[in-house]
Amino acid sequence: MTIAVREKDMMAKTEPVLVAEKLDYTFPGADRPVFGGVDFALAKGEFLSLVGGSGVGKSTVLRCAAGLLEPGAGRIVLQGGKAHSGRRRRSIVFQDSRLLPWQTVEANVAYGLHGLGLSRQEIAARVEDALKLTLMVDYAKRWPSELSGGQQQRVGIARALAVEPSVLLMDEPFSAVDALTRGRLQAELLNIWERRRMAVLFVTHDIEEAVLLSDRILVMGGVMGGSQPACITNHNPVDLARPRSRKEPEFFRVAATIADQLQ
Numbered sequence: 001m002t003i004a005v006r007e008k009d010m011m012a013k014t015e016p017v018l019v020a021e022k023l024d025y026t027f028p029g030a031d032r033p034v035f036g037g038v039d040f041a042l043a044k045g046e047f048l049s050l051v052g053g054s055g056v057g058k059s060t061v062l063r064c065a066a067g068l069l070e071p072g073a074g075r076i077v078l079q080g081g082k083a084h085s086g087r088r089r090r091s092i093v094f095q096d097s098r099l100l101p102w103q104t105v106e107a108n109v110a111y112g113l114h115g116l117g118l119s120r121q122e123i124a125a126r127v128e129d130a131l132k133l134t135l136m137v138d139y140a141k142r143w144p145s146e147l148s149g150g151q152q153q154r155v156g157i158a159r160a161l162a163v164e165p166s167v168l169l170m171d172e173p174f175s176a177v178d179a180l181t182r183g184r185l186q187a188e189l190l191n192i193w194e195r196r197r198m199a200v201l202f203v204t205h206d207i208e209e210a211v212l213l214s215d216r217i218l219v220m221g222g223v224m225g226g227s228q229p230a231c232i233t234n235h236n237p238v239d240l241a242r243p244r245s246r247k248e249p250e251f252f253r254v255a256a257t258i259a260d261q262l263q
């Protein structure tokens with residue numbers, strides 16, 4: 001019985017929505033690629049994390065996945081047919097929320113909705129819905145400067161969710177907030193993911209964060225002591241039941257395995 005349910009779950013999670021094929025990226029003027037041969041597939045509804053040390057190229061991979069950077073070789077393929085009207089197929093959340101300081105919270109969330117063919121009422125409904133999901137509905141008329149760092153990140157997440165993406169790309173979204181706020185935001189993100197079931201590609205250098213959140217964890221690292229381009233060195237399915245606790249021995253075991261891979 002349990003096994004049958006699990007198999008069904010796994011089948012739903014094999015249909016890819018975003019595929020990276022042999023990605024390679026070299027910054028203009030650099031003498032060698034940051035990374036090479038980066039391959040992965042993000043399945044529909046999957047929570048996939050990319051972990052690695054500082055400077056290894058995680059943000060650059062995510063920018064390629066977002067279409068903000070063109071890889072030098074390889075390609076990003078978005079699957080699942082054409083985007084539905086009124087939606088974007090992917091959206092991104094950065095470490096710093098990147099809100100427009102001269103716009104209110106609600107105007108910031110509405111920003112990405114312009115040009116999608118939605119009516120004013122539809123835009124207002126989407127904004128309200130996204131602010132409700134991120135627990136920021138009471139702050140709709142505020143200015144970004146009136147919010148804490150954690151609240152600004154919530155608005156950044158609301159803005160990304162409002163376009164109803166099938167792929168949500170997140171670049172260390174909680175690394176600039178205090179530990180207590182980070183814990184709350186992680187729980188809220190899981191709650192939103194369980195309700196919306198968009199696929200998430202989550203970049204972090206925090207192993208415990210990756211184990212807490214992810215269905216699968218990719219480890220990115222340099223080989224040959226950094227003289228070669230970085231690549232994906234390990235793929236780790238995380239077979240821990242949800243909700244997860246950092247206190248469980250199994251949680252610790254998975255985190256320790258990944259820490260070893262990062263050595």
Ligand SMILES: Nc1ncnc2c1ncn2[C@@H]1O[C@H](COP(=O)(O)OP(=O)(O)O)[C@@H](O)[C@H]1O
Nearest residue numbers: 027028034052053054055056057058059060061
């Ligand atoms: N605009 C840029 N021009 C040149 N090199 C860059 C630029 N941005 C990042 N890099 C370099 O590329 C490497 C990967 O950067 P990044 O993707 O930001 O790493 P990570 O997100 O894993 O910390 C780093 O060595 C960094 O110094």
Ligand SMILES: [Mg+2]
Nearest residue numbers: 058059060172
């Ligand atoms: Mg980065």
